[in-house]
Amino acid sequence: MFAAIGSSARxxxxxxxxxxxxxVMRIGPMNNYMLKQIVDAVTAGKSKQADRARAIYAWVAFYIDYDCRAHHHPKQRNNSASHALINRKTTYEGYANLYKTMCELAQIKCEVITGFAKYTPENIGLVNEKNMHxxxxxxxxxxxxxxxxxxxxGQTDSKVKSFTKTYNGAWFLADKELFALSHYPINKKWQMLDTPFNKAAFSISPIIGxxxxxNEVYPVVMRGKIRGRADTSKKVAFEVDNPLLVRSVSVSYKYREIAPVPFTIEDNYLYVDIPFEKAGKYPVNIYINESLAYIYNADVAEPIKRPKPKPVPIRTEPVKRSPVRGAG
Known part of the structure; x- marks a missing residue:
C-alpha cells in the first residue's frame, strides 16, 4: 500500500x-569510520524520525563533495554508497544511494528517485539526458x-567543471509543489502531488531557488520566460503563504549587479518590479531576503523609438498688419 503523498511538509x-x-557539524566528518558507526553517532539522542533523517542529510551534505570529473565520464562512475564514503565525493546518483543506505541503517524507509532536474537558466525549456538527476x-x-x-x-558552475561547497537545508522535506517544478521523476507518483505536473509544465517553469x-513563495505564472522592453519595467507576481517572511527583494542580471527593486504585497500576492536597462536575451535572478529565489530567462526588446517633433518655423520678417478701419 502506498503511503500518504498529499500532506505538506508544514x-x-x-x-x-x-x-x-x-x-552534526560538531561531530565532524568521522574519517575512517564504518557507515553504521557514523549513522549511530549523528542520530544519537534524536527520538523523532524527521530529526534523524535531517541529521543524515546534514552529514552527507557537509562532508561529501560533488565529483565533477566523474560527472563527465558516466561509464567510469562508481555510484555506490561505499565508494562515496571512502572517497568523500560522488555524483548525484552516489549522493542518493548513500543517503538511502544511511537512512535504512537508521530504520527510516527511503527510496532513490531518478528523473530530470532544472538548476540553470539553460535548462528552461529542455528535458533531456543532460539534466538527468x-x-x-x-x-x-x-x-x-x-x-x-x-x-x-552546494552547487557546480553551469558546465559542471567546479563545485562550491555551500550547505543548504531547503532541499530537505521541501515544499512538494516547488520541488516538483525543479525535479521531474520518471515515475510521476514520486511528485507526491494530488495533481502532478506534466513534463511540459516542468520544462517551461522558472528555476526554483x-x-x-x-519563504513559501510560489510563481503565479508557470512560464520561465518573461518579455519586456528596454527602459521599462516588468511586474512579476508570486503567491506568498506568509507575507511577513518577505523582508527584501533584489534582482541581478547581465547588465546589473544585485540591487534592491520595488515590490508590493497585497492579499498574499507579491508583486516585483523588474527594471530592464538594455535589450537582449539574458537570465534574471530574483532574490528574497538576499537569497536566490527564482531565475527567469528575459527576452527584452529595443525601446520604442518615438519620432522627434518637427520644429516650429520661426518668422524672420515683420508681420504686415492690416490698417485699422474706423467706424462710420
Whole structure:
C-alpha cells in the first residue's frame, strides 16, 4: 500500500533542525569510520524520525563533495554508497544511494528517485539526458517527502567543471509543489502531488531557488520566460503563504549587479518590479531576503523609438498688419 503523498511538509516539526545541523557539524566528518558507526553517532539522542533523517542529510551534505570529473565520464562512475564514503565525493546518483543506505541503517524507509532536474537558466525549456538527476523520498510518520542531498551540499558552475561547497537545508522535506517544478521523476507518483505536473509544465517553469522554498513563495505564472522592453519595467507576481517572511527583494542580471527593486504585497500576492536597462536575451535572478529565489530567462526588446517633433518655423520678417478701419 502506498503511503500518504498529499500532506505538506508544514505538518512536520522543523523546530529542531538548526540544532540538529549544529550537532552534526560538531561531530565532524568521522574519517575512517564504518557507515553504521557514523549513522549511530549523528542520530544519537534524536527520538523523532524527521530529526534523524535531517541529521543524515546534514552529514552527507557537509562532508561529501560533488565529483565533477566523474560527472563527465558516466561509464567510469562508481555510484555506490561505499565508494562515496571512502572517497568523500560522488555524483548525484552516489549522493542518493548513500543517503538511502544511511537512512535504512537508521530504520527510516527511503527510496532513490531518478528523473530530470532544472538548476540553470539553460535548462528552461529542455528535458533531456543532460539534466538527468537522482534524489530521494523518505517516509516520515506514514507520509512521503522529497529530499535532495546533492543540492543540499552546494552547487557546480553551469558546465559542471567546479563545485562550491555551500550547505543548504531547503532541499530537505521541501515544499512538494516547488520541488516538483525543479525535479521531474520518471515515475510521476514520486511528485507526491494530488495533481502532478506534466513534463511540459516542468520544462517551461522558472528555476526554483532555495529562498522560494524557505519563504513559501510560489510563481503565479508557470512560464520561465518573461518579455519586456528596454527602459521599462516588468511586474512579476508570486503567491506568498506568509507575507511577513518577505523582508527584501533584489534582482541581478547581465547588465546589473544585485540591487534592491520595488515590490508590493497585497492579499498574499507579491508583486516585483523588474527594471530592464538594455535589450537582449539574458537570465534574471530574483532574490528574497538576499537569497536566490527564482531565475527567469528575459527576452527584452529595443525601446520604442518615438519620432522627434518637427520644429516650429520661426518668422524672420515683420508681420504686415492690416490698417485699422474706423467706424462710420
Amino acid at each position: 505538518n512536520v516539526d522543523k523546530s529542531n533542525f538548526g540544532k540538529v545541523d549544529s550537532s 537522482a534524489w530521494n523520498a523518505i517516509l516520515i510518520d506514514d507520509t512521503w517527502y522529497p529530499v535532495d542531498a546533492t543540492w543540499g551540499a 532555495p529562498a522560494a522554498i524557505a
